[in-house]
Amino acid sequence: MTAQPRKNADRAPMLVYKDVRKRYGSFTALDGVSLHVNPGEVVCLIGPSGSGKSTLLRCTNGLETLDGGEVLFEGKPLPKSDVEMRGVRQRMGMVFQNFELFPHKTALENVATGLITVKKMPADEANRRAMALMAKVGLSDKTANYPSNLSGGQQQRVAIARALAMEPHVMLFDEPTSALDPETVGEVLNVMRQLALEGMTMIVVTHEMSFARRVASWVVVFEKGKLLEEGPPTQIFDAPLKERTRDFLSHLGWDG
Amino acid sequence: MNLDWSIVWSSRWLLLEGAALTVLLTALTMLISVPGGILLALMRGSRFKPVSLFATGFVELFRNLPLLLLVYWAFYVMPVLTGLALSPFVTGLTALCLNVSAYNSETFRSGIASIRKGQGEAGLALGMSRAQVFGEIILPQAWRRVLPVLASTWVSLFKDTSLVSVIAVGELAHTAMQIRSQSFRVLEMLTAMAAIYWLMGYPQAKLVDWIHRKYGVRE
Ligand SMILES: Nc1ncnc2c1ncn2[C@@H]1O[C@H](COP(=O)(O)OP(=O)(O)O)[C@@H](O)[C@H]1O
Ligand SMILES: [Mg+2]
Numbered sequence: 001m002t003a004q005p006r007k008n009a010d011r012a013p014m015l016v017y018k019d020v021r022k023r024y025g026s027f028t029a030l031d032g033v034s035l036h037v038n039p040g041e042v043v044c045l046i047g048p049s050g051s052g053k054s055t056l057l058r059c060t061n062g063l064e065t066l067d068g069g070e071v072l073f074e075g076k077p078l079p080k081s082d083v084e085m086r087g088v089r090q091r092m093g094m095v096f097q098n099f100e101l102f103p104h105k106t107a108l109e110n111v112a113t114g115l116i117t118v119k120k121m122p123a124d125e126a127n128r129r130a131m132a133l134m135a136k137v138g139l140s141d142k143t144a145n146y147p148s149n150l151s152g153g154q155q156q157r158v159a160i161a162r163a164l165a166m167e168p169h170v171m172l173f174d175e176p177t178s179a180l181d182p183e184t185v186g187e188v189l190n191v192m193r194q195l196a197l198e199g200m201t202m203i204v205v206t207h208e209m210s211f212a213r214r215v216a217s218w219v220v221v222f223e224k225g226k227l228l229e230e231g232p233p234t235q236i237f238d239a240p241l242k243e244r245t246r247d248f249l250s251h252l253g254w255d256g
Numbered sequence: 257m258n259l260d261w262s263i264v265w266s267s268r269w270l271l272l273e274g275a276a277l278t279v280l281l282t283a284l285t286m287l288i289s290v291p292g293g294i295l296l297a298l299m300r301g302s303r304f305k306p307v308s309l310f311a312t313g314f315v316e317l318f319r320n321l322p323l324l325l326l327v328y329w330a331f332y333v334m335p336v337l338t339g340l341a342l343s344p345f346v347t348g349l350t351a352l353c354l355n356v357s358a359y360n361s362e363t364f365r366s367g368i369a370s371i372r373k374g375q376g377e378a379g380l381a382l383g384m385s386r387a388q389v390f391g392e393i394i395l396p397q398a399w400r401r402v403l404p405v406l407a408s409t410w411v412s413l414f415k416d417t418s419l420v421s422v423i424a425v426g427e428l429a430h431t432a433m434q435i436r437s438q439s440f441r442v443l444e445m446l447t448a449m450a451a452i453y454w455l456m457g458y459p460q461a462k463l464v465d466w467i468h469r470k471y472g473v474r475e
Contacts, residue, residue, distance in 0.1 A: 038446055082385070090383035100378035104396045114382035117392055166382060 007217040008038040023067030029055040031225035039085030044212035045205045053205040061092045093163030097175040099155040101147040108143040133161040153184025170201040263441040264448040279416045291359025327351040331423040348420030367398035393419030407464040414475040436463040
């Protein structure tokens with residue numbers, strides 16, 4: 001129906017998922033998911049809890065292995081070897097629901113650690129880079145704090161800076177604001193919106209429908225390990241093709 | 257009863273030497289058994305079955321044998337097995353290390369298991385290798401959690417080193433027993449020995465209490 005072209009559809013896709021399958025024992029978490037992400041797109045994954053959204057992200061950077069299908073990143077299938085996978089992971093940033101900052105490192109050290117251990121950057125240069133990223137997420141005054149002395153929103157912004165430090169080509173966000181107090185959700189979403197404006201390719205699993213509505217260029221609805229529906233936000237939020245998309249959204253209190 | 261405490265004073269240098277050896281034995285055992293315990297814990301978690309089976313067997317064997325038996329075993333059996341003539345000190349040290357490494361391995365294993373899975377995943381997601389994840393993220397956090405347990409192990413070990421006196425390692429217990437049997441001053445020497453162990457052990461125990469308070473309950 002809506003024939004508006006998808007963002008950067010003329011460019012080679014950053015990520016392609018072909019019939020991706022993932023099982024946990026006898027439970028099928030991903031049941032043949034096909035999907036692609038163009039460079040510069042913000043793709044929001046929405047859908048009921050347990051529908052496989054996190055699993056898809058984790059299959060993207062190899063935290064889980066596939067049971068079927070394939071994932072192409074920048075045109076190449078995800079490598080099998082550990083060493084090559086590490087190279088791929090450096091080009092994918094990941095932000096977790098529970099932040100997963102390293103509690104024994106200061107905020108600045110958290111941001112610099114990937115540069116130092118993985119990229120073998122000299123410490124002073126890494127710290128300079130980390131400093132700039134802390135400024136970017138608005139936390140220049142918190143560099144010496146340990147995670148336990150930061151609010152949830154601040155921790156998540158440090159976690160975003162930590163991922164950005166590796167200069168990823170795509171950022172994967174897994175419910176980045178779900179564990180936050182309501183008053184700190186906005187500061188994290190603002191950082192993410194800023195990233196989107198700068199043209200970062202992003203996949204965002206979220207329950208923040210107004211964020212998805214305003215920032216996403218493409219929205220994918222999951223249900224029981226399958227794609228229920230995908231389309232631009234106007235389609236998903238204003239005129240969903242599937243009745244169950246409408247049900248899911250109204251369940252969240254979204255009334256279009 | 258006729259007590260002659262002068263025997264303690266006249267043996268002071270011998271006793272001091274024995275005490276020094278006790279401390280040395282404790283320190284060396286711990287110095288070897290901490291890395292040993294980490295290595296065994298890692299081996300137990302290995303995805304390579306023979307490695308994890310070997311480590312499990314090692315730990316379950318040496319953790320569940322009486323230390324005294326282990327000391328005798330090392331003294332009589334090890335030379336036959338290895339063909340080496342080891343000094344009593346090295347033999348005693350080996351027995352202690354086998355036992356304490358097995359203990360420490362369990363300590364580290366539970367310490368490592370107590371770190372959230374997401375921590376390692378966050379490291380992997382940055383592109384770290386498994387070894388980097390362990391060294392940079394898991395071990396430093398596990399370390400804080402196991403420190404109180406390691407400290408307790410140290411204090412028991414300090415006392416348990418006395419068991420190697422049975423194979424004539426000249427540490428404090430053996431030295432005191434030697435003096436006793438030469439001078440027949442049984443009560444004096446046993447009392448002196450108890451006093452020296454207590455004077456050295458009590459501050460250590462207090463230090464451990466402090467470590468427990470400082471690091472014990474976190475998060
Ligand atoms: N490691 C695991 N072992 C077993 N089941 C899992 C595991 N991880 C996820 N699952 C299951 O897979 C399903 C999809 O999970 P997930 O991708 O986390 O869903 P979502 O992120 O959409 O809420 C859930 O039912 C979950 O219980
Ligand atoms: Mg999830």
